[in-house]
Amino acid sequence: MTEQNETLLNLRVITPDDYPELAALMDMVYPDIGGAWPKATIQALVNAFPDGQVCIEDNGKLVAAALTIKVDYNRYASKHTYKDIVSDKEIAKHNDRGDALYGLDVFVHPEYRGSRLGRRLYEARRELCRALNLKAILAGGRIPGYRDHANLSVNEYIDKVKRKELYDPILSFQLANDFDIKRLMHQYLPEDKKSKGFATLLEWDNIFYEEDTVSIHEAEKSIVRIGVVQWQMSTARSLEDLLSQAEFFIASLADYQSDFALFPEFFSAPLMGLAPEKSPVEAIKFLAEFSEDIRNRFSQLAVTYNINIIAGSLPVQEKNRLYNVSYLCHRDGSIDEQYKIHITPHEKRDWVLDGGDTIKVIETDAGKVGILICYDSEFPELGRLLAEQDVQILFVPFWVDTKNGYLRVRTCAQARAIENECYVAIAGSVGNLPRVDNVAIQYAQSAVFSPSDVYFPHDAIIAEATANAEMMIYADVDLNKLKLLNTEGSVNNLKDRRLDMYQVKTLNK
Numbered sequence: 001m002t003e004q005n006e007t008l009l010n011l012r013v014i015t016p017d018d019y020p021e022l023a024a025l026m027d028m029v030y031p032d033i034g035g036a037w038p039k040a041t042i043q044a045l046v047n048a049f050p051d052g053q054v055c056i057e058d059n060g061k062l063v064a065a066a067l068t069i070k071v072d073y074n075r076y077a078s079k080h081t082y083k084d085i086v087s088d089k090e091i092a093k094h095n096d097r098g099d100a101l102y103g104l105d106v107f108v109h110p111e112y113r114g115s116r117l118g119r120r121l122y123e124a125r126r127e128l129c130r131a132l133n134l135k136a137i138l139a140g141g142r143i144p145g146y147r148d149h150a151n152l153s154v155n156e157y158i159d160k161v162k163r164k165e166l167y168d169p170i171l172s173f174q175l176a177n178d179f180d181i182k183r184l185m186h187q188y189l190p191e192d193k194k195s196k197g198f199a200t201l202l203e204w205d206n207i208f209y210e211e212d213t214v215s216i217h218e219a220e221k222s223i224v225r226i227g228v229v230q231w232q233m234s235t236a237r238s239l240e241d242l243l244s245q246a247e248f249f250i251a252s253l254a255d256y257q258s259d260f261a262l263f264p265e266f267f268s269a270p271l272m273g274l275a276p277e278k279s280p281v282e283a284i285k286f287l288a289e290f291s292e293d294i295r296n297r298f299s300q301l302a303v304t305y306n307i308n309i310i311a312g313s314l315p316v317q318e319k320n321r322l323y324n325v326s327y328l329c330h331r332d333g334s335i336d337e338q339y340k341i342h343i344t345p346h347e348k349r350d351w352v353l354d355g356g357d358t359i360k361v362i363e364t365d366a367g368k369v370g371i372l373i374c375y376d377s378e379f380p381e382l383g384r385l386l387a388e389q390d391v392q393i394l395f396v397p398f399w400v401d402t403k404n405g406y407l408r409v410r411t412c413a414q415a416r417a418i419e420n421e422c423y424v425a426i427a428g429s430v431g432n433l434p435r436v437d438n439v440a441i442q443y444a445q446s447a448v449f450s451p452s453d454v455y456f457p458h459d460a461i462i463a464e465a466t467a468n469a470e471m472m473i474y475a476d477v478d479l480n481k482l483k484l485l486n487t488e489g490s491v492n493n494l495k496d497r498r499l500d501m502y503q504v505k506t507l508n509k
Contacts, residue, residue: 009117011124014053014065016043021062022055029107033192041091045069045104048094052101054124056117064108066121068128070098073135077182077203082140082189101129103139122177129206137204140185142170144194154184154198171200178488179204207483222480224366226393226425227253227261227307228463230446232470233431233439236270239290243297249472254305258474259366262427263312264446265324265374265399266439268294273435280350283436284322288315295327295335302329308364312397312427313340313373321354326371326397328362336362338371342379361389367479374398377426378412380419384504387420387494392479396426399442406443414460417449419493421485423462423477424449430468443468448475453489455481 014022023036030036045053045067052068069085069092076084077100085102086092092104103125108117129137145168146157160166162175175181179202188199229249236242246263253261271290272283291314298311311327324340324347339356347353359382361368370386370393377383377396386394394416398409409426417424428444445467450456463475486494 008059009056010058011054011056011120013050014042014046014055016046018055018062019043022065025062025065025109026107028110032194033189041086042067044091045094048092048096051128054121056120058112063112064106064117064121066106066125067092067104068125069094069102069104070132070134071095071100071102071138072098073100073138076100076102076138077136077201079183079185079201080140081185081187082199085140098134100135101125101132101137103137118173119177126204126206129204130208133209134206135209136206137179139174139179139202140188141174141179141200141202142189142192142195143168143198143200144170144192146196146198147194150196154196158184158200174200174202177204205487207487208480221259221366222478224260224393224477224479225256225258225474226423226448226477227256227258227472227474228425228427228446228448228465229253229261229263229267230427230444230465230469230471230473231264231267231312231429233267233270233429233433233442235273235433235435238274239271239293242268242270243294246298247301250301250305250307250309253472253474254307256474258307260308260310260364260369260393260395260425262310262395262425263397264427264429264444265313265326265397266315267312267397267429268314269399269429269436269439270433272439273433276435281352284315284351284353285317288317288322290314291316291325295329298327299329299333299335302331303333306331308366310371310395310397315351315353322352323356324353324373325356326373326395328364328369328371330364332365338362338373340373340376341382342375344375359385361386361391367392369393369395371395371397372416374400374409377409377416377424380412380415381504383416383420387422388504391420391422392482393477394420394422394424396424398426398428398444399439400428401441401443403443406445410445410447413447414449417451417460421451421482421489421494423451423482425475430470446473448473448477450477451482451485451489453485453491455484455489 019039026036055065161168161171182201182203185199187197190197272287275286298309302309309329313326316323316325326338328336343353343355370391400406413424413426425448427446429442430444432441447464448462450460452460463473465473
């Protein structure tokens with residue numbers, strides 16, 4: 001191998017002129033199964049699918065290569081043999097209309113093994129699969145190490161390789177490159193004595209694959225802009241006064257092309273100051289009288305400003321019972337609601353609120369979202385139920401009066417982001433309301449959190465407001481990164497759950 005400081009690697013497509021070097025390399029790597037492919041076969045591959053044939057050269061010397069074709073996924077995701085891929089005349093059966101890649105071969109010069117050249121070629125193949133919007137990469141994988149373990153059944157051998165109790169030069173490498181074993185294939189390549197004719201059908205799924213859409217409007221949105229309002233609690237002279245303040249923030253976030261505007265829990269509380277003589281129970285019922293008008297006005301603003309609005313939370317009276325409800329006003333005019341599930345001791349004691357009994361993921365034009373109102377964020381079961389429904393963004397409108405309370409909400413929100421592999425936005429209120437009992441003071445530092453992994457900020461904070469200052473923040477979140485995290489993250493919190501030991505079940509009515 002070239003000395004380290006003289007190595008100059010270059011990944012490029014294969015040309016017909018590369019055949020002599022390519023053939024010499026194949027003869028060196030595969031003396032036991034026929035050596036090099038005929039020149040006509042390589043020429044046909046280069047002509048039919050040039051982007052699929054790549055090599056790595058070191059200072060002009062060809063030292064590794066990967067050969068690939070396109071195939072019909074449904075045909076080759078089931079059992080087949082090598083002859084189904086390569087005809088008797090040794091011409092690979094490339095299908096230009098295929099919806100999957102098929103890895104014919106990856107081979108590396110013996111002197112370069114350990115330099116991760118094979119990994120580079122596999123990554124190039126994955127990038128090609130994504131770029132062409134294909135479903136998957138398929139491959140028939142030999143298991144040459146099996147010859148040395150004839151005392152084991154082939155299934156036992158594969159299981160031990162998967163558990164890293166045994167090493168197979170091909171299968172171990174493919175498993176390390178995120179391929180999954182789909183099935184065992186017998187007599188795949190009968191002349192392969194080392195594998196005793198067996199091969200594994202391997203698959204790598206393209207998580208970004210999208211079925212053809214009728215129009216661009218049906219394509220799934222990837223980059224989503226979240227706007228968060230850190231709301232100033234101050235004296236309100238009227239409902240219109242409060243709504244004017246809200247519209248200012250909605251308009252401002254819409255100017256920044258935000259997809260969502262998140263308001264805090266009980267942001268309408270200043271209206272209780274219009275009746276300062278009422279008891280706490282009477283005051284919250286008085287506040288509930290405004291909630292329908294606020295919800296309807298927010299819905300109008302969502303349509304007017306083309307932005308989805310999470311209207312914090314509002315007290316709602318239904319059949320002599322009071323609930324704490326968050327409304328999601330879609331920009332198409334529709335409205336969804338999420339009732340607060342867990343009621344704090346203060347809400348029970350002073351306002352006699354009841355909890356809801358349904359938790360749900362809400363489909364929007366900018367992803368699948370859930371709402372956990374303040375205290376609800378401190379119960380991991382709710383976040384996990386939403387994760388079971390593929391939630392991508394959690395919105396947490398909150399109201400707290402002390403930094404202790406704020407840190408509970410913040411810490412739990414960050415935990416929900418990590419354990420459920422989603423984004424979490426929290427919005428709180430600041431300031432004070434001297435004329436309103438039970439909502440007199442506020443503490444907040446609103447933020448948008450991400451999971452904690454290599455695809456995200458080092459501190460898992462995408463955006464953060466200044467503590468206790470009226471302001472708005474916005475943050476762009478990439479939903480595709482959640483897909484990468486789920487499949488290729490340094491940890492896989494959702495995948496690695498021990499469902500044989502525990503499960504979370506919902507009893508939604």
